[in-house]
Amino acid sequence: MPENLPIPDPCAGHVPPHMTAEEFRSLGHRMVDWVADYMAGLGERPVKNATRPGDVLAALPDRLEDSAPGWDAVFRDLDEIVAPNLTHWQHPGFFAYFPCNASGPGILGEIASAGLNVNGMLWATSPAATELETCVLDWCVDLFELPDTFRGNGAIQGTASESTLIALLAARARAGGGDVSLITSRQAHSSVIKAAMIAGLATSPEDRRRLRLVATHDDGRMDLDCFEREAQALLDETGALPAMVSATVGTTGTGAIDDVAGIRARLDALAPGGRWAGWLHVDAAWLGAAAICPEHRLAGLEHADSLCLNPHKWLLTNFDCDLFWVRDRAALLRALSITPEYLRNAATEAGGVIDYRDWQIPLGRRFRALKLWFVLRHYGVEGLRAHIRRHIAWSEWFEQRVVADGRFELVAPRSASLVCFRLRAGDDATRALLDRVNATGEVLLSHTAAPGDGGFTIRFVPGSSLTEFRHVVRAWAIIAREAGG
Numbered sequence: 001m002p003e004n005l006p007i008p009d010p011c012a013g014h015v016p017p018h019m020t021a022e023e024f025r026s027l028g029h030r031m032v033d034w035v036a037d038y039m040a041g042l043g044e045r046p047v048k049n050a051t052r053p054g055d056v057l058a059a060l061p062d063r064l065e066d067s068a069p070g071w072d073a074v075f076r077d078l079d080e081i082v083a084p085n086l087t088h089w090q091h092p093g094f095f096a097y098f099p100c101n102a103s104g105p106g107i108l109g110e111i112a113s114a115g116l117n118v119n120g121m122l123w124a125t126s127p128a129a130t131e132l133e134t135c136v137l138d139w140c141v142d143l144f145e146l147p148d149t150f151r152g153n154g155a156i157q158g159t160a161s162e163s164t165l166i167a168l169l170a171a172r173a174r175a176g177g178g179d180v181s182l183i184t185s186r187q188a189h190s191s192v193i194k195a196a197m198i199a200g201l202a203t204s205p206e207d208r209r210r211l212r213l214v215a216t217h218d219d220g221r222m223d224l225d226c227f228e229r230e231a232q233a234l235l236d237e238t239g240a241l242p243a244m245v246s247a248t249v250g251t252t253g254t255g256a257i258d259d260v261a262g263i264r265a266r267l268d269a270l271a272p273g274g275r276w277a278g279w280l281h282v283d284a285a286w287l288g289a290a291a292i293c294p295e296h297r298l299a300g301l302e303h304a305d306s307l308c309l310n311p312h313k314w315l316l317t318n319f320d321c322d323l324f325w326v327r328d329r330a331a332l333l334r335a336l337s338i339t340p341e342y343l344r345n346a347a348t349e350a351g352g353v354i355d356y357r358d359w360q361i362p363l364g365r366r367f368r369a370l371k372l373w374f375v376l377r378h379y380g381v382e383g384l385r386a387h388i389r390r391h392i393a394w395s396e397w398f399e400q401r402v403v404a405d406g407r408f409e410l411v412a413p414r415s416a417s418l419v420c421f422r423l424r425a426g427d428d429a430t431r432a433l434l435d436r437v438n439a440t441g442e443v444l445l446s447h448t449a450a451p452g453d454g455g456f457t458i459r460f461v462p463g464s465s466l467t468e469f470r471h472v473v474r475a476w477a478i479i480a481r482e483a484g485g
């Protein structure tokens, strides 16, 4: 065939309807408008809708339409099916669980990341994604005043649950594999137990052979005397101290803070040679964000082998974004590194680059550092401190109302912005109060079991970027009114 004749496309009749740049621009503007309107109007919606199981499925067609419905239909469905059937986590009256706060810069970071849609599995596949992540995590070492040994040793994970699992795998690698054990407290997040199940240390959440849960004080802090007894029992029964201990700095129930240095000291005292060789992981998923303020730095981290904290909870970075640091990356890389031929490349082989695939469970990885970078640059450190400090001050105000009202009692001392309280009238009354408060649709609070007596406990924790002091005042007014005489 002469060279200048065009080669016919063998699939010319099958052109996917990709958006043109102009279509994308116009729909993109419309979508940003939709999100901006959603956020601006959130306060007018109920925090939680009265959706029943199956309502959304019933509103959706059984099968995909044969022809594309057009974007007007998509926006209509967002308005009529999706938005009215959500619990609105960014709502100013959302005081439940822990926050999962979004922000303008966080959302823009997600857009940029989605637009680039690179896969940062290797340095070679996305140098900027890798090095920006390393840089931002090193900034955070300074911002949170973390030990210098964490510098250059941080990675972004999706969630704290993944970080804890990875820490456990690294701990097992450091211990040389085999039947390792894990100790944490009864108030540790369920993700620690789940990590033990995934890693094969426990066959069920109740399996206590190699997963030991230590009693806590009434406020939720690990009881170190019980901890020491548990570690000794493990040593007697298995011949080894735990390969990993997971301490919680800010428990999910009451925000209690385990004594990280004390845990290390007790283990060292039990270890032959006076030095425990295991892995001390610190889960600061929620409370860690507060450490951006000098008055809320995390204590004892020089004793930690790894730390995780979630900017997606309380630091204005859209879900998902968990920061994970290790003191010594060698065990982590031993646990997670594998190099098939198709991933070999000159940069890896020459050394000196980080391939973040070796720091996580999956191979592929999102460019999450962008949204955190945007958030840090938009708010600046003082802006982020203001965000944290005002939530803590508001919760202090809320706590004072609880203490001053004889119908209520605090279940544990306030931890940063988390207030745990209940009616003196007991569990049933407290449960009924929470139901009535949440039924107003103006606010949403959640509950836990008190670490001491297991009693029904209401948790109040602000976090949305849309929450203002008047929403906190309103929340207390509703609670006080619904509590009755």
Ligand SMILES: Cc1ncc(COP(=O)(O)O)c(C=O)c1O
Pocket (backbone or CB within 6 Å): 098, 158, 159, 160, 161, 162, 189, 191, 248, 250, 251, 252, 283, 284, 285, 286, 310, 322
């Ligand atoms: C102390 C603690 N650890 C871990 C988690 C789990 O977080 P993630 O959803 O990031 O896995 C939570 C969630 O609230 C938590 O409070």
